Amino acid sequence: MQFDPFVIPFNIGLYFILIYAVVRSIIWFRDLSRPDKLRLQRGFFGKAFGQSLKEIFLESLIHRKILRTNPRLGYMHMSLAFGWFLLILFGTIEADIFGEKHLNPPYKAIFFKFFNPEHGITGFEAAYAFLMDLILLFILSGLFLAVIKRFTPKVVGMKKSTKLKSLDKLALTSLWLIFPARLIAESLTSGEYSTGSFLTGSIGSWLATFLPAGELAYPFWWLYSLSLGTFFILLPVTRYLHIPAELFLIFMRNSGIRTGDKAGSYSEIQAHSCSSCGICIDQCQMNFSAGINNIQPAYLIKAIRGNEDTSEIAMNCLMCGRCDQKCPVGIEISAVRMIQRREVYSGPEFRNTWKGYFRLRNGDHTPKPNGHHVYDYLPEVAAAEKTDILYFAGCMTHLTPAVSRSMVKILDASGLKWSFLDKDGGACCGRPLMLAGNDREARELINHTSELIWKSGAHTLVTSCPICYKVFRESYYLDIEVLHHTQFIKNLIDEDLVRMNFLHKRVAYHTPCELGRGTQVYNEPKDVIRHVAILEETGYEDENSLCCGGSLGNIKISYRDRQKIAVDAAARLTSRNPEILITSCPLCKKTLSAATPTKVADISEIVAEAVIIPKTEKTSLKHSLPVAEAVNIF
Amino acid sequence: MMAGNVVVVGGGVAGMEVAGQLARSGCMVTLIEKESFTGGHVREWHHLFPDRRNSREVTDYLDRQIDHDNITLMAGTTIARMEYGKKVFTVDTDNGTSLSADAVVVATGFDLFRSERKEEYGYGIYDNVITSADLEAMFRNGAIKRTDGTTPEKIGIVHCVGSRDEKAGNIYCSKLCCITAVKQAMELKEHISDAKVYCFYMDMRMGGALYEETYRESQEKYGINFIRGKVSEVGETIDHKLIVKVEDTLVGRPLRMELDMIVLMAGMEMSKGGVKMAQIFGLKTGENRFFAAADHHYGSNASNVEALFLAGSCTAPMNITETISHARAAAAEVINYLRKAER
Known part of the structure; x- marks a missing residue:
């Protein structure tokens, strides 16, 4: 049995982290809801397992996504993660093949060189040592980048690196020490025994020319073991917990949680x-x-x-x-x-x-209804006249009347039977409250508006506001079709219910957050615009679209900072000088139009401008509102 | 007698007064005005607060001020380029003239806030939503009518449109709109005696000479209703009446009111011409985008550029009295500067 006291710190660290991982995963599993437990069990024995292994390889080891966004940063993560993995894998194989016996305790692989200093002379052994040195060099190159990143983030293409807390710093130091310590320890031992490959061998023989390599190696083996042990013990309380946690995350996500x-x-x-x-x-x-x-x-x-x-x-x-x-x-x-x-x-x-x-x-914190209603002043919902299409402008659209007027014109032109749910103002859809964390209060508004919608008997609900649209889709229990007006207009065009002139304007389209990333409506607005104008790119398309700065999601930011975001966003969106900057959210419209000299308009406005009013009335429209004049804004 | 060439940019109240004062002190003045006429916004106003005299009396005075041999008026002209070296400005206009000046006075005034930007008030969308400037034009034509030709019976006046409004990007008070609203409310009552006039205000800022007296008169003699609350939005009914939504903050209740006409008290903003001058002359502007004077208390005419002086409402919202005083002070600063340079 080969043993030396210096392996003790490493062993303590390793067994500690293994026990921790088991205990922690039991706690995590216990806290899952019953359906999630079932999902995980099914995932473990099903297709999700294979997918997860693949994803762990690609993301946790290779770091494919970071490589794509930022190759240098990706290389840094990859060399550390994948390199370390290879070092452990090949180290274990090395210990198994070349060690004194098979099935060794883990420390034998980690400290192989110490216990087998004369290894690496014959042909196959030398080739293997070369491989091990190559992996170590791979890791050290990543470590080199990591050190540079810490002090000058720009080198790896980052504007700012994250700030660290003190335990993180300690863990970071021990992580940084691991591989240089291994390099020096291995080199010195190689120097003493004239073994080692291109890296450890050359450094070792050079060091041995002026240093007592044999005596110096031992403290470095201690340092190597100590830094490993420290790192493992600190891992659960530092950001490095992300290394094992990501494995759990991948399994759980692939299982459908x-x-x-x-x-x-x-x-x-x-x-x-x-x-x-x-x-x-x-x-x-x-x-x-x-x-x-x-x-x-x-x-x-x-x-x-x-x-x-x-x-x-x-x-x-x-x-x-x-x-x-x-x-x-x-x-x-x-x-x-x-x-x-x-x-x-x-x-x-x-x-x-x-x-x-x-x-x-903690104790059960689920807020219990206390019988107190915040919005008990809302009127009773009366039975409404039955309709097919229900138009809900939303409160932001009431602040941009050009949008609701345009929708009235388009709806009338379509000849469909429709009614204006919040013509005289309605209750809020509830999303701003939800975004602020007041779900219970939001639920009261949701119930009120739901009742209005149910009683109309409509089969389609159309809204002009992406904020309302998202909450209608996700938090209302509606058994009718819910459309944003861009989707509705797209349907009208596809079904030939409206016809339009072409306006020959060069326009750019800004995808609102709530409609794009929020509800994945990316293409319908652009299809509609292409029917009436020449659509040009902004450089911030689809998932990469910007926030206008007006977001209801932030109730902490100052107007001055909001304005900075709006002005910057507007400048980026109009950098290619479109004649009109088009959006499909009343809030984006309001925010952007205050931030740029370029004309900003909602999609409905250009459609209303282009729409051809049919000469004969298709249906009786006694319930609908007469349109005053065409909205002429261009 | 002192000599010196001075270019005055802007032919409104401030520019005309500066030009007149300088000419009378012996300077050779070139007055540059982008429009084809001088007088600026006052030319478009009918009656002036607080005494409701005809604006013609003021513009006539200003016309007399610039009627002087030492003044060359270049109307319909703007400045394209500028160079400053050896204490002399070389100013190129857009029609190819090159002027040489020992000093420049910038008096580019203000622009009215474009009320379309407060889309929720429906200017440019609903008929019968007009601005204070539109109402002055109606006063001058002598008839207050809705677009359908009928006479409005209930009229709302909305204060602070584009002023004291962070969302509109202007946190400052334009100072003149309160008293303009009071003046216009009284005039509306004089035109339509049985009309009901409501002013929706945040605060009544009656800090000028005779303002408070006028405000009191408007309530006691004219029965104008003042409702404390900022209008949130304006809608339109089927029969083209306007609906304002506002919170009456003194009663603490939301209010919906049907009106026949709404007048928006558009605030004052740094003029577009001023922004251009700031670029050409390298002038500093403040948080409110107006020119930043060298000192708030004793240097309100001096700028960050040597030999360049500021006059009037291009530095902050000002009424006509203040503008004329500020312009005279600018003239005194220019004369002092030229005397020093002579020595």
């Missing part, structure tokens, strides 16, 4: 899976347009993990979802943030104790 609206194992695993890579910071307009850089997902998650008060950070976000698109780990950032927002009103679901080693479930 989603964040939902309450804190639980999955949202916690997501929080722990964040590697603080900082890609979200570079994506965030609050950062690059308004210079606010302490609220981005990486910092929110850091605060969640540190059991800090997150209410400020959680609320100070536009909820535009740009970060969701780019997170290389695939964390559902906006959903996690929404959970934190709700906790401001309901209290945290879990209590972390002693720096996150233990987690206790």
